[in-house]
Amino acid sequence: MREIRIVFMGTPDFAVTILETLVTQGYTVVGVITAPDRPAGRGQKLRKSAVKVYAESQGLTILQPTNLKNESFLTELEALQANLQIVVAFRILPAAVWKMPAYGTFNLHASLLPQYRGAAPINWAIINGETETGVTTFFIDEKIDTGAVIFQERLTIGENENAGSLHDRLMHLGSGLVTKTVDAIANNTITTHIQPQSGDLKTAYKLYPENTKIDWEAPLKTIHNHIRGLSPYPGSWCYLMNNNKEERVKIYAAEIYTEPSRNTKAYSEIVEEKDENTALGTIQVEDGKLKVTALHGYLYINEIQLPGKRKMDVKSLLNGYNFDENVKMR
Numbered sequence: 001m002r003e004i005r006i007v008f009m010g011t012p013d014f015a016v017t018i019l020e021t022l023v024t025q026g027y028t029v030v031g032v033i034t035a036p037d038r039p040a041g042r043g044q045k046l047r048k049s050a051v052k053v054y055a056e057s058q059g060l061t062i063l064q065p066t067n068l069k070n071e072s073f074l075t076e077l078e079a080l081q082a083n084l085q086i087v088v089a090f091r092i093l094p095a096a097v098w099k100m101p102a103y104g105t106f107n108l109h110a111s112l113l114p115q116y117r118g119a120a121p122i123n124w125a126i127i128n129g130e131t132e133t134g135v136t137t138f139f140i141d142e143k144i145d146t147g148a149v150i151f152q153e154r155l156t157i158g159e160n161e162n163a164g165s166l167h168d169r170l171m172h173l174g175s176g177l178v179t180k181t182v183d184a185i186a187n188n189t190i191t192t193h194i195q196p197q198s199g200d201l202k203t204a205y206k207l208y209p210e211n212t213k214i215d216w217e218a219p220l221k222t223i224h225n226h227i228r229g230l231s232p233y234p235g236s237w238c239y240l241m242n243n244n245k246e247e248r249v250k251i252y253a254a255e256i257y258t259e260p261s262r263n264t265k266a267y268s269e270i271v272e273e274k275d276e277n278t279a280l281g282t283i284q285v286e287d288g289k290l291k292v293t294a295l296h297g298y299l300y301i302n303e304i305q306l307p308g309k310r311k312m313d314v315k316s317l318l319n320g321y322n323f324d325e326n327v328k329m330r
Helices: 013-024 050-057 071-079 121-127 163-186 220-229 267-272 314-320
Strands: 006-010 029-033 038-040 045-047 084-088 105-109 132-139 149-156 236-242 245-257 283-286 289-294 297-305
Touching: 006 013, 013 029, 013 050, 013 084, 013 163, 029 050, 084 163, 105 163, 121 132, 121 163, 121 220, 132 163, 149 163, 220 236, 220 245, 220 297, 289 314, 297 314
Parallel strands: 006 029, 006 084, 084 105
Antiparallel strands: 038 045, 105 132, 132 149, 236 245, 245 297, 283 289, 289 297
């Protein structure tokens, strides 16, 4: 078995669990690369990354470069004498970094590559209504998430699961896949396969306000997937029209309610109905529930956040918020 000396690169909580697994299982981690401390909160105090907090607790060597191509950083990195680098939720690496170790640099990605290359694979798998996803380890190359695949593990996405729950399950699944990959490299038993570069490939685009807004003219299932795919972060949003005021609100949880009489109605039929209670996006308060009209049914909103407020369940909202008769989401 070959001796393995690891440099680990990562920043958020997702990466912490993988690093913790490597440390607790006795792998030799000679250094940790993470993001620089950044100002956060009202006081703009410097905040350490989740990976740095854990690495400090374990007495690990930490580097926090602002420029991964900087000569002084490259010298420090080389001095760690690692022969394997592991990347989990970190920045794009220049060739001078990922080519450095003798046994290569591999990445853990939270999708079944080549599907959902990009920044937000967990979110987009749910938004697009996938029923299965997984984790992949692959060797980094010149492009983003295109390198040779080492191992993959699959799991089923729950019908009502949100991104937060899926994130945690993939995080733990990924920990096992990373150690499996390290062991195979140590035993020199690695086999890889090249990813397809064309075909029906879906992309995990970075999340922006433009692609996180709810479209109330979309089908009911599409809206539901959109909400759960963006919960708890960054949260889907829309405008609430109430009391002659437009407010931007976030919706974190909802459930589908369908009526047989609406299931067969075409979009044009619903839009043309004169009854305001059936217009898309119309809100009705019924039996302590917030019911929003959508194409082919209704959504019950379960968790919402008003501007300047913390997110709350609908019961709390209804205790202190008045809706006018023309209230609507758009």
